Amino acid sequence: MTALDVLLSRRSIPAQCLAEPGPDDAQLRLALDVATRAPDHGRMQPWRFRVIRGAARARFGDLLVDAARARDPAATAAELQKLRSRPLQAPIVIAVSVRLRNHPKVPEVEQLLSGAAAAMNLLNAFHAQGFGAIWLTGPSTYDPAVASGLGCVSDERLIGFVYAGTIGAVVPTAPARPPSATFASEF
Numbered sequence: 001m002t003a004l005d006v007l008l009s010r011r012s013i014p015a016q017c018l019a020e021p022g023p024d025d026a027q028l029r030l031a032l033d034v035a036t037r038a039p040d041h042g043r044m045q046p047w048r049f050r051v052i053r054g055a056a057r058a059r060f061g062d063l064l065v066d067a068a069r070a071r072d073p074a075a076t077a078a079e080l081q082k083l084r085s086r087p088l089q090a091p092i093v094i095a096v097s098v099r100l101r102n103h104p105k106v107p108e109v110e111q112l113l114s115g116a117a118a119a120m121n122l123l124n125a126f127h128a129q130g131f132g133a134i135w136l137t138g139p140s141t142y143d144p145a146v147a148s149g150l151g152c153v154s155d156e157r158l159i160g161f162v163y164a165g166t167i168g169a170v171v172p173t174a175p176a177r178p179p180s181a182t183f184a185s186e187f
Contacts, residue, residue, distance in 0.1 A: 006128050011174045013132030015089040018165030022053065022091025027129050031164075034125035038117035042106040047118040050095040050150050057087040060150075067145040083140070090163035094122065096135075097147070099156045115159050122162050132167035135160050 001009070023031060032049055040046070052060045061084040068075050068083050087093050098115035100108050119135055126133040137160045140146045147158050 007124065010124055010127040012123075012134040013167055013171060015086060015134055015136065015163040017168045017171045018090035018132050018134075018163055019168045020091050020166060022165045023126065023129065023131055027131075028092070031122055031125035031129065035118040035122040038114050038121050040114050041110050042103055044101060044103065044106055044111060044114070046098045046100065046111040047115050048097045048099055048152075048156060049118075049122075050097070052087060052093040052095065053091060057093060060087045060093065061085065063146060063149040064140050067140060067143045067149070070145060071139060071143060086136075087163075091165040092163070094162040094164070095150050095158060096122070096160050096162060097150075097152050097156045097158045099153070101155065112157070112159065119160060119162060126162075126164045131164050132171075133162055133164040135162050137161075 028051065035049065036045070036047065038047065064083040064086070065080045068080060096115060096119045098112050100111050103111075123133045123135060141158050141160055147156065150158070152158060
């Protein structure tokens with residue numbers, strides 16, 4: 001396939017449809033190298049990636065549950081169990097964050113956009129290597145306790161979690177994508 005064919009065939013694969021084996025060390029390193037090719041105004045390199053795999057996935061699930069309990073003491077056992085088990089659905093989870101810094105020419109929004117581009121590059125790199133992946137957010141992404149538990153420093157902001165693994169046997173049908181003309185216009 002050409003590079004454009006790869007990009008046109010990329011889609012999010014639900015975390016529950018990801019299975020072992022996950023990317024090996026070389027495949028993971030390649031995906032992270034691709035991620036750092038994101039646009040980076042001012043060469044600030046704001047992206048940070050925390051790889052969560054193996055037994056660390058269960059510890060991450062515990063962190064998600066502890067933070068959810070603090071946010072909502074009325075959270076049900078089923079809601080907490082869903083949070084605890086989510087990181088175990090995929091062989092690898094990567095917490096993507098952005099280290100924000102004051103810069104006279106690069107506002108925070110551009111640093112966040114660079115982080116988002118890095119996350120997208122990560123998704124494309126896993127797809128190009130034959131893996132499925134999905135970028136998930138939600139209340140845990142924006143919870144300071146989760147960020148702190150993952151080792152984020154005070155000027156760092158989580159922007160999501162990329163789950164990756166081998167695409168399982170049962171994957172929902174991809175939604176139809178509208179033609180690009182739906183979103184494009186001439187000025």
